[in-house]
Amino acid sequence: MSDTNTPPLPDFPQIPDAIVERRRRRSSQLVWIIPIIAAIIGASLAVKSCLDRGPVITITFKSGEGMEAGKTKIKYKDVQIGEVKAVIIAKDRSHVLVTAEMFKEAVWLLVEDTRFWVVRARISSNSISGLGTLMEGSYIGVDAGTSKQSQHEFKGLERPPVIAMDEPGCQFVLHAIDIGSLDITSPVFYRRIQVGEVIAYELDKDGKGVTLKIFIRAPYDQYVKANTLFWHASGVDFTLDANGVKINTESMVSILLGGISFLSPEDPSKSQPASSNSTFTLFANKDEAMKRLDAVVETYVLVFKESLRGLLIGAPVDLRGVTVGEVTRINVDLDPRNREISMPVEVQLYPERLWAQYRSKSQQGKPMDSRQLLSTLVKHGFRAHLRNGNLLTGQLYVALDFFPKAVPSKMDWSKNPPEFPTITSSMEQFQTTLMQIVQKIEKLPLEELAGDVRQTIQTFETTLQKIEKLHLEDLAGDVRQTIQTFETTLQNADKLLKNVDTSIVPEAHSILEDVRKTLDDLRKTLGGAKQTLSPDAPLQQDLRETLRELRRAAQSLRVLGDYLERHPESLVRGKEDDR
Amino acid sequence: MRQVEPAAAGLGLCSCDVCGLVSRSDKAGDPVHCPRCRTRVHFRKPNSVGHCWALLIAAYILYIPANLLPIMETGSLFNYRKDTIMSGVVHLWKTGFWGIAAIVFVASIMVPLFKLLALTLLLVSVQRRSTWWPMQRARLYRLVELVGRWSMLDIYVVTLLAALVQIRTLATVKAGAGALAFGAVVVLTMFASMKFDPRMIWDSLRKENQ
Numbered sequence: 001m002s003d004t005n006t007p008p009l010p011d012f013p014q015i016p017d018a019i020v021e022r023r024r025r026r027s028s029q030l031v032w033i034i035p036i037i038a039a040i041i042g043a044s045l046a047v048k049s050c051l052d053r054g055p056v057i058t059i060t061f062k063s064g065e066g067m068e069a070g071k072t073k074i075k076y077k078d079v080q081i082g083e084v085k086a087v088i089i090a091k092d093r094s095h096v097l098v099t100a101e102m103f104k105e106a107v108w109l110l111v112e113d114t115r116f117w118v119v120r121a122r123i124s125s126n127s128i129s130g131l132g133t134l135m136e137g138s139y140i141g142v143d144a145g146t147s148k149q150s151q152h153e154f155k156g157l158e159r160p161p162v163i164a165m166d167e168p169g170c171q172f173v174l175h176a177i178d179i180g181s182l183d184i185t186s187p188v189f190y191r192r193i194q195v196g197e198v199i200a201y202e203l204d205k206d207g208k209g210v211t212l213k214i215f216i217r218a219p220y221d222q223y224v225k226a227n228t229l230f231w232h233a234s235g236v237d238f239t240l241d242a243n244g245v246k247i248n249t250e251s252m253v254s255i256l257l258g259g260i261s262f263l264s265p266e267d268p269s270k271s272q273p274a275s276s277n278s279t280f281t282l283f284a285n286k287d288e289a290m291k292r293l294d295a296v297v298e299t300y301v302l303v304f305k306e307s308l309r310g311l312l313i314g315a316p317v318d319l320r321g322v323t324v325g326e327v328t329r330i331n332v333d334l335d336p337r338n339r340e341i342s343m344p345v346e347v348q349l350y351p352e353r354l355w356a357q358y359r360s361k362s363q364q365g366k367p368m369d370s371r372q373l374l375s376t377l378v379k380h381g382f383r384a385h386l387r388n389g390n391l392l393t394g395q396l397y398v399a400l401d402f403f404p405k406a407v408p409s410k411m412d413w414s415k416n417p418p419e420f421p422t423i424t425s426s427m428e429q430f431q432t433t434l435m436q437i438v439q440k441i442e443k444l445p446l447e448e449l450a451g452d453v454r455q456t457i458q459t460f461e462t463t464l465q466k467i468e469k470l471h472l473e474d475l476a477g478d479v480r481q482t483i484q485t486f487e488t489t490l491q492n493a494d495k496l497l498k499n500v501d502t503s504i505v506p507e508a509h510s511i512l513e514d515v516r517k518t519l520d521d522l523r524k525t526l527g528g529a530k531q532t533l534s535p536d537a538p539l540q541q542d543l544r545e546t547l548r549e550l551r552r553a554a555q556s557l558r559v560l561g562d563y564l565e566r567h568p569e570s571l572v573r574g575k576e577d578d579r
Numbered sequence: 580m581r582q583v584e585p586a587a588a589g590l591g592l593c594s595c596d597v598c599g600l601v602s603r604s605d606k607a608g609d610p611v612h613c614p615r616c617r618t619r620v621h622f623r624k625p626n627s628v629g630h631c632w633a634l635l636i637a638a639y640i641l642y643i644p645a646n647l648l649p650i651m652e653t654g655s656l657f658n659y660r661k662d663t664i665m666s667g668v669v670h671l672w673k674t675g676f677w678g679i680a681a682i683v684f685v686a687s688i689m690v691p692l693f694k695l696l697a698l699t700l701l702l703v704s705v706q707r708r709s710t711w712w713p714m715q716r717a718r719l720y721r722l723v724e725l726v727g728r729w730s731m732l733d734i735y736v737v738t739l740l741a742a743l744v745q746i747r748t749l750a751t752v753k754a755g756a757g758a759l760a761f762g763a764v765v766v767l768t769m770f771a772s773m774k775f776d777p778r779m780i781w782d783s784l785r786k787e788n789q
Contacts, residue, residue: 015592015601015602015603016600016602017602018593018603018604018613018614018620019611019612019613019614019617020604020611031626031633032629033633034633034634034637034767035634035636035637035640038636038637038763038767039636039637039640042640042641042644045644045756046644
């Protein structure tokens with residue numbers, strides 16, 4: 001085989017010749033463009049993925065609830081800016097470390113005061129949020145900070161911040177005795193418009209109060225002045241008095257959840273908007289807040305000797321229907337010398353309310369001398385006494401009025417606080433009068449009178465018996481005897497009548513007079529009570545109406561509850577017929 | 580020593596790839612055409628090795644993103660996932676579809692890799708004029724040609740799903756950048772194997788014998 005290098009060339013004359021074409025040769029190297037393009041594509045992909053790799057940050061959370069490596073996203077204003085890469089437990093097992101890779105464009109977000117929190121479905125008293133996360137799973141929300149200091153390790157918030165950092169507005173600090181029904185995100189109202197929210201609260205270090213932080217949104221924060229008054233607008237202010245039922249509320253929202261209202265008294269001297277983080281007091285209700293409008297407060301002591309049952313701290317001090325102060329303290333005092341118990345009641349008076357008219361008339365602008373004025377008034381019979389404010393509840397209030405016939409007294413300026421003279425109340429007087437009447441009746445010689453009458457009757461009886469036994473023969477003598485006896489009887493009767501005339505009649509007369517007066521008083525009082533209690537009285541009607549409304553509200557709530565129980569999905573999807 | 584058959588090229592004959600007519604051609608470099616159907620004819624595919632290398636290298640390069648980038652993005656109401664080929668295989672394996680996982684693994688990872696390596700082997704051996712196991716190499720080439728189109732399975736699946744599953748918010752399937760790269764790898768290897776001229780396997784054998 002190896003001897004024939006080339007096999008014999010067979011000659012096939014019938015094989016046609018190929019057609020030769022003279023043409024410029026195309027470069028065969030053009031094909032190398034393909035791997036170059038591929039390389040460029042590959043390299044560009046590599047470079048892109050390298051460049052796109054954003055910074056890696058670590059966030060610590062208390063728990064890793066709802067977080068999944070490679071799935072949980074990080075979103076700023078609902079736009080994804082990163083993804084959780086790993087969720088691990090810290091070495092000391094106290095918290096969870098979440099490692100996340102951020103997008104490159106989100107680098108500017110990673111500054112010192114940027115806040116992270118987990119957005120998951122939350123159903124709290126006043127809002128349902130994050131329902132979308134039920135479907136898509138929770139994500140990490142971001143609130144961009146304003147600091148320039150960049151940072152890659154963060155501490156996650158346990159609950160979402162109420163106010164985003166870039167939201168224009170002002171923060172203020174409020175001090176309150178207790179938090180009431182407020183919570184974070186509770187609304188703040190100004191003229192019943194919601195203008196802000198409670199963003200934080202904490203117990204004071206000494207445990208004697210609560211400090212709240214509120215946020216007022218931008219156009220409204222200018223209405224917070226240095227003298228602005230804040231009060232709890234929580235729930236319903238239900239007042240029941242002789243005028244009927246008065247219900248005062250803020251919006252429906254605040255009825256259910258509570259809230260804060262504020263108002264600035266019109267005082268041109270303090271019209272500058274309050275600076276951020278100013279501190280205010282949060283009052284329990286609007287009335288209390290409005291009391292603080294009185295700049296001048298004077299404290300006096302009223303000493304009563306009667307029962308103070310029904311007098312509460314906070315009870316008004318009333319001057320002919322105008323509230324000019326309130327009771328601040330009730331004490332019991334034992335006087336060892338007189339062995340008497342007296343009840344010193346401390347009241348605060350707002351003299352500006354009392355003497356506003358006086359001041360404007362006489363001493364314009366000058367600080368008035370309220371002591372001198374008060375002394376003059378007391379000299380003319382200005383006294384404090386207790387009055388029954390409400391027959392139903394038996395509440396007392398302190399009334400100031402003029403009693404020209406009162407025992408002369410004067411202000412005791414030597415005491416601190418000064419003592420203001422009092423007189424016993426009309427109710428007390430009524431009781432005392434009644435007691436006196438009873439005592440007088442007790443003193444009457446009723447037993448003696450009864451004895452006299454019995455004796456007379458006995459004599460008469462024996463006389464009648466004797467007449468029965470009478471025989472005709474004894475008649476003459478007996479008649480004489482009878483006449484004699486009758487005579488003595490008459491004399492006795494005469495004596496008795498005289499006695500009655502002298503001892504009983506004037507006494508009884510005065511008693512009757514007293515009783516009539518007392519009963520007149522009582523009738524008037526009862527008439528008032530009857531008016532209040534009659535079935536067509538406004539109070540009753542209003543109350544009935546209110547109760548009916550309440551029942552209806554309860555019914556519809558029950559219906560809603562039933563429906564929700566049967567169709568819990570309607571919370572998400574809406575009512576079946578609405579779809 | 581084995582029997583070496585005479586090459587048509589050595590006799591100045593070449594056949595038309597389209598109509599199969601054998602024609603006589605001198606060995607000058609000018610392009611020639613089939614006298615019957617006017618198709619360009621040549622003794623060997625021109626620049627076969629160079630072109631084949633170029634396509635192969637491009638395929639190699641694209642093989643990397645094809646495996647690293649997500650090939651399919653599936654979004655449903657409850658989750659959203661991006662799958663690379665390998666993560667898809669792992670997912671299938673974990674969820675118990677071992678058979679499908681094996682098929683996908685073989686069709687989408689093993690086969691393209693096998694094609695790339697096989698073509699490389701063929702090219703290297705041709706360039707080095709190796710006379711090593713020509714029969715097996717020829718068989719390998721036939722296998723590459725046969726198997727080539729089947730590794731588009733993944734792309735079929737992705738394109739079908741992407742076209743069918745478009746229920747807006749409930750579920751969506753999108754082809755990822757990896758699918759593009761993967762498709763390019765398959766196409767490039769198919770072109771490369773087309774460009775490869777298996778007659779060259781035997782050329783070196785004959786030259787050695789001369």
